[in-house]
Amino acid sequence: MELFEVFWETKSFFVTATWLTIRVTATSLIIGVFIGLIFAFFKISSSRLLNGIANVYITIIRGTPLIVQIFVLYYGIYKLVALSGFWAGALGLAIHNGAYITEIFRGTIQSIDKGQMEAARSLGMSYFLAMRRIILPQAFKRAIPPLGNQFIIGLKDSSLVAYIGMNEIWGTALSEAAASLKMLSTYAVAGFYYLVIVMIFSYLVSRLEKRLDVEKSRG
């Protein structure tokens, strides 16, 4: 069967490509989590300026296609600093995912009962200490399911960096298909690699959730 043939012939390319997809996605998500955390604080702060900055950022990211963001960043930043394809792609994805992660963190931080902050402050904690020790640990726990979901979206969206010349899974699929002309099989094989990563990742997240649930109810 052609599908298995293609799978077999391309596997060394796709394994390398999968590794690149994982690296660019992981890099972008780590940076995205930092961006999300910072802008979540902007959004919940009482400063109109910081609120405004966060809102403009989120509006632009949510209102434009990811491919446009990647291209603008790639051709924009490329002129200023010599950014490798990897970093242009990872940063583009990070800025994109960061907007969604901002909303996730804002939501879970605000979902923590306000009595928690009051109790912490009444014990003499500063706002930031109370955030770090009391609010964020609880908010992070609640953020795991929606973050896991966003990470999966981020992984699949990383396919778009193929168009700034990265040979990750989708980039490899495009060049392999063009070379062999076995379009359908090559693209299906590419899909298979994404599916495997997503399934492994989903499994790990559900394990983590279960463990945290157990922790919560122990004692």
Place this chain on the structure above:
Amino acid sequence: MIEVQKLNKYFGELHVLKDVDFNVNEREVVVLIGASGSGKSTLLRCLNFLEMKDSGSIYINGELIEPDQVNLNKIRENVGMVFQHFNLFPHMNVLENVIEAPVHVKKIDKNEAIKQAKDLLQKVGLEDKAEAYPSHLSGGQKQRVAIARALAMKPDIMLFDEPTSALDPELVGEVLQAMKNLAREGMTMVVVTHEMGFAREMADKVVVMDQGRIIEEGDPEHIFSNPQNPRTQQFLSQVL
């Protein structure tokens, strides 16, 4: 110890505290009563600056506290608060709840904090629950942990905002007992409660609030058997 003069507080248009004058002396137990919505919680929360006054003066230990000129965190270290809904930290066990502020705010040695925390837990009868998580405690146990947590900062004064109102009736007694023990040790306390038995037994002074004003205050004997203000009479007839 605490002296409040002409305190006014608004929530938007709503005038919640109206020219409130309020004093608490050292080692005194002051019980604050009044109908729901009369401003008891707001007054209490102004005392540790969880709410900011709009006008008036608050003196603590003789010192005028202006929120924008002092470090409120330092003030709050010395003013413990116990809430109606406990507000224990659910991601920490009982011992961790109690040592959290001593270790991270006062920066005392962790082993020392643990030792003190165990003493406090013993005092409120929960030494065997040190490793338990809040979700596994009864309401009465949670509230006793909350008391121990506040005491761990060695405050000069303790504020209680309806500490037994969220409890099943059979659990009220154990919390009141912990508070009585504390009062007998000489802790300065301001207690908002509907437990008139506690007020009668422990209060040095009962303060009655109505619609944002203090309408009457005096020793419990006087307030309960011979209330002057008709609003006080009306309120007491409902709760007694």
